[in-house]
Amino acid sequence: MSTPRIGVFVCHCGLNIERTVDTARVADALREMSGVAYVSNYDYMCSDPGQQLVSEAIRDHRLTGVVIAACSPAMHEPTFRRAAEDAGMNPYLVEMANIREHCSWVHLDREQATAKAIRIVRTMVEKVKGNHPLDPVKIDHVDKCLVIGAGITGIQAALDVAEAGYQVLLVEKEPSIGGHMAQLSETFPTLDCSQCILTPKMVEASRHPNIELLTYSEVLDVSGYVGNYNVTIRKNPTYVDAEKCNLCGDCEKVCPESVPSEFERGLTERKAIFIPFQQAVPSSYTLDEGSCLGLHPLRCSECAKVCEVGAIDFDMQPEILEEEVAAIIVATGFDLYPVLNLGEYGAGDIPDVVDGLQFERMLSASGPTGGHVRRPSDGKVPERVVFVQCAGSRDPENHNSYCSKICCMYTAKHALLYRHAVPDAEAVVFYIDVRAGGKGYEEFIQNATEHEQIRYLRGKVAKIYQDGDKVMLWGVDTLSGQKVEIEADLVVLAMSMDPHPSTEALTKILKISCGGEGFLKEAHPKLRPVESLTAGIYVAGAGQGPKDIPESVAQGSGAAAKAIALLSQDKLSHSPETAFIDETICGGCGVCVGMCPYTALSLTASGVAECNEVLCEGCGTCVSSCPTGAAQMKNQTDFQLREMIEVALADG
């Protein structure tokens, strides 16, 4: 190989680097290093003139590699790789030496920080000496997108992708699409009816020519890679032919089995054959295998007997569908924190202590009480309702440590709607803080506290218990320091939001990760909020973290935009910085095959491992597990790393 001619470009980053690192000395030190042909330092390398400096030096000094001593590669690596490409250099011969996040920002002593910066840059020069030009991997893709979860987020994402002209597979676990939003009465801060704004979207999703709706279905398996994921979906049998069902409801009337209604959150019951709610999409009955007496004419076939159109089919089998999709949007949503965990609040044993979604159903015109607020125990209209915020939230010792974000707003809405429904009634809210960041949100709270005579008590409720036909609450008003005991007719717990229970299993199928709280993890909390770390898999909605409807919709659209950007490409490009196998060394022990989280590795017929670079995400797991050193990373070989360590630890 010819002698390396590496260019080193040291950035001041204004004072971000220069304040702690003497960049002039870094540049001087690098001039002495063997293989370095050109060194320069500049205020802002990432600026246009800075990039030009790099491009010109590549041409004028016939550089064979470039090291930009500046910020993290996560920030500007693409910038400089493009600049190099413009100057005719293969972009993979450009590396960042991070002397900002890894040096100037974390040190105070200028002398030592400068010495460390010099080592960092030398180390990267040594790396670039071993780099090879690489070409991105090109991949063909299919033109379909899978959306998992058909709550408002998933519906929005599906509609956006479909509107852009691509096929969408919208998969929902429940018998109807709509998610939790379908359960809500009115939505804050504008108090428009939730179903009125949701159902048009549900109908649109079901009618859209580009959307294939799969309700009562689950994703069983996902393999493949960006652009070409193979998805296995199970469509559970509803035992009712949706084409034939005319929604007469005769079956429901004769069904002898009742169970608590999931949609009404147990406030009322449903039959074994049921339709979750009137506007359900698809509009068809579902026979729930779990609560049915037995799916067999000999056990009970009351529903089948009365069905005039013969829609009931006890022999319906689960369907296993194999689909190919280019991108996957995960919008699995949330569930409420289990009230069973709240022993101090009665753990669900006190009938007149309800959760926020139950109260939504009480307020809803389509709910079991027809929109009249009546307490579950005796059906009386409650005269005093106490709302308890942060039930299970912001309590790192006992429950979830995080803020569930939407409860302050919906509690104010609950109190306000309750006051409207029962004008003489008293609404009391226990809160820790009122967090009302959002358009029109603070005004909504102000209106609730000032004009609607809702009493806000700052403090946490310590205990809730039944006392006769009343519910007693003990707490402390932390503003006055007084102990508070309040008697309530009904208590509404603003329960913390959990990721939907199905999230964890699904992330294993998709090989994406969850954060510590179990919510779907995004690639970057600020700059890549709707991407997972796996290419082509996006996350959106409350499954990614607590959020309200506008934010969920925005994320749904955001994820859709990402998917559309992918689908609209002629061919997909994949980083060539992948693993490779040295066939002269690999003896085919197969350790790497079992280790690869992306199923990129396999054993060939000739008994050596092979890396499918299309699948490889460059994580390096195979490299560290390979006992022979046959598995290596392109442009990050063990040899390069050893040379880098030598340089990093060398004297002076």
Next chain:
Amino acid sequence: MAKAKIGIYWAAACGGCDCALLEVDEQILDVVAAADILLWPCAADPKYKDLREYKNGEIDIVLFNGAIRTEENRELARLIREKTKYLVAFGSCAQSGGVIGLANQSSKEEIFSTVFGDTKHWPQQNSVADGYELELPEFLPKLTHLADVVEVDYVVPGCPPPKEVVSELFTALVDGNLPQTGTVFASSKNLCEECSREREQKKITQILRPHEHEPDPEKCLLDQGFMCMGPATRGGCLAVCPAANMPCTGCAGPTANVRDQGAAMLNTVASLIGTGEEGEDQLEAEDAILAQFDDIVGTFYRFGSATSIFKERYHEQNSPAR
């Protein structure tokens, strides 16, 4: 054509490598026919004086087995290097320090007290025996391998080198057809390539030792929990140990891309250990598997501890050496 001049020397060694030379059976006659053996302390009785009198480079090739333990080993390694054209590190001890490299885990005092106990009847420096004053070679502070002292041209790995590679070396020698220097006389691939056992890609859920459990003769030893070094070891021996139901001990050393055989295998084993379940609650179960390891250095560095990146044993202050 003049006969080739060859030498065979043993430094700190057990003698097994010399025996291994004879494992080629009648091929040794071809060697004797094609070459004059100028030096072979195990079989003949040449004196160091004779060796010193050869011209530099006069010997064509010397097979050097054993590690560098004493000043005498080191001196002879240097002397032989001068006298021979090609120097072969023959066997694990010459290649990487071998089993006796494990002595580097102990101090000289610990070694001497273990070997000699409190007996007074072993020769002391400058003591007089039969009227001669004894001059004993110095016991070096650390055992090293041949390449640490002089340049080595070929490596024949193994403890002892298997007859297939010895035969390969002899054939090259007799035909006057030695390969490029730097060649290691073994497979470039790992042992798994030559092993006929079935590997199922299983997690290692327990650590077993062959004297305590009988391995299944068909299945991969590592899958079963036996610490078989095969994955991190060069093939060339045709996997005779696994074929005899014994885990590979790693005597042939690592493949060309690996700097530290023990570290490579530890990495692999660390990747494989697990219960098969994921999640933080599995950490304790994994720790329990790790706790079943007995003698990590002796298992993973049986032949390579003297050349490992981790050269010495770190004695934590006030903690008793185990």
